[in-house]
Amino acid sequence: MTSFSRMSSRLTMPTSDVWRVHAEAVKRKSRGEDILLLSVGDPDFDTPRHISDYVIAQIQDGRTHYSPAAGEQELRDAIAKLETEGTGKPFHADQVVIFPGATAALYAVFECILNEGDGVVVPEPMYVGYQGVFDAIGADVQHVPLAPPAFDLDVQAVMDRVEPNTKAVLVNTPGNPCGNIIESEKLTALANACREREIWLICDEVYSLITFDEPHVSMLKSTDDFSNIVVIDGLSKSHAMSGWRVGWVIAEAPMIDALTRLASAALFGVCQFVQDGATFALANDARDVEAMRLRYEARRNYAIERLDGIPGLSYYKPKAGMFIMIDVSGVANDGASFSERLLQEAGISTVAGNGFGPTALNYVRMSLTLGRAGLNDAFDRIEKMLQT
Numbered sequence: 001m002t003s004f005s006r007m008s009s010r011l012t013m014p015t016s017d018v019w020r021v022h023a024e025a026v027k028r029k030s031r032g033e034d035i036l037l038l039s040v041g042d043p044d045f046d047t048p049r050h051i052s053d054y055v056i057a058q059i060q061d062g063r064t065h066y067s068p069a070a071g072e073q074e075l076r077d078a079i080a081k082l083e084t085e086g087t088g089k090p091f092h093a094d095q096v097v098i099f100p101g102a103t104a105a106l107y108a109v110f111e112c113i114l115n116e117g118d119g120v121v122v123p124e125p126m127y128v129g130y131q132g133v134f135d136a137i138g139a140d141v142q143h144v145p146l147a148p149p150a151f152d153l154d155v156q157a158v159m160d161r162v163e164p165n166t167k168a169v170l171v172n173t174p175g176n177p178c179g180n181i182i183e184s185e186k187l188t189a190l191a192n193a194c195r196e197r198e199i200w201l202i203c204d205e206v207y208s209l210i211t212f213d214e215p216h217v218s219m220l221k222s223t224d225d226f227s228n229i230v231v232i233d234g235l236s237k238s239h240a241m242s243g244w245r246v247g248w249v250i251a252e253a254p255m256i257d258a259l260t261r262l263a264s265a266a267l268f269g270v271c272q273f274v275q276d277g278a279t280f281a282l283a284n285d286a287r288d289v290e291a292m293r294l295r296y297e298a299r300r301n302y303a304i305e306r307l308d309g310i311p312g313l314s315y316y317k318p319k320a321g322m323f324i325m326i327d328v329s330g331v332a333n334d335g336a337s338f339s340e341r342l343l344q345e346a347g348i349s350t351v352a353g354n355g356f357g358p359t360a361l362n363y364v365r366m367s368l369t370l371g372r373a374g375l376n377d378a379f380d381r382i383e384k385m386l387q388t
């Protein structure tokens, strides 16, 4: 009888029904129903046309071959330059490994540092995608609440959850789902505390270029000792390039070596012309990235303006990202029942907060992935639903 590994079996276990409303909404929309999909974090913008045009030319130019395991030199150089400019500290291509998306990067990093049963401390509400990585590895996940309404990180609370089996702390700034930003002093304190305890600190910064009221401060800017630091970023969100699958890791040599060996075994290189497109995007993107950032900011502002006019709903004003967390405790028993009602009565798909962790029980997450007209329609529907 053939069989599957423990890892594979762990991935068959239902973790939560976080995507249930979304899945039903997608089905109904594909049948032609008038559904507003505000559940996923996939940018509604097309990849800027000059990037696609450049890549088509690269394909025709023969850039369709194997690529080095750690990534194309030009892309690694471009990322090192980005970090050097962002931090004022020198970064080099040999501190960068390219992956097909931040998800693959996260998976590879945790494969390199955790054995089954090893501990990782993660604040919640957390990005849903982390769960699959932890399930695959069989990690012992310890959560620390990011307490509402400000969703602030308490560094001491994180360190209090460190146990003898803990190998890593994972933070996400700017955060999904909340749109919170962890202050530089806290990142510094966390980096020092993790180093003292000889554990890794992984920082997921995929929303770093979509900030509104205050700039993102990278973990790399907040500490000078990178021996236990791993930063993950990518182009999915900032450049509307989610389907291109481009992500990367920045770390010191021992981690880079481990990741390169794993990338070689598992991937044997990331698509060459896609990496060319990423290099081109990083060199020519300033206007596109800023235009998209401004549109997300306008959507955020419009969403809070409308929410201010709806009795019973309150919200956390996101400082970054492409989501807004709405507190529905004034009108529903919890986020799950409200999310269900929104789909059934208003044709709007959101994600119930409990999917991100118990702290967000009374919230629903709404994506800012529709323009003004779409959001206007969504809030009109919500208003009407709550008046009946």
Ligand SMILES: Cc1ncc(COP(=O)(O)O)c(C=O)c1O
Pocket (backbone or CB within 6 Å): 041, 100, 101, 102, 103, 104, 127, 129, 172, 175, 176, 204, 206, 234, 235, 236, 242, 246, 247
């Ligand atoms: C916080 C966070 N990290 C990582 C990812 C995955 O990004 P990628 O598309 O690069 O795999 C997402 C996507 O939603 C995210 O929100």
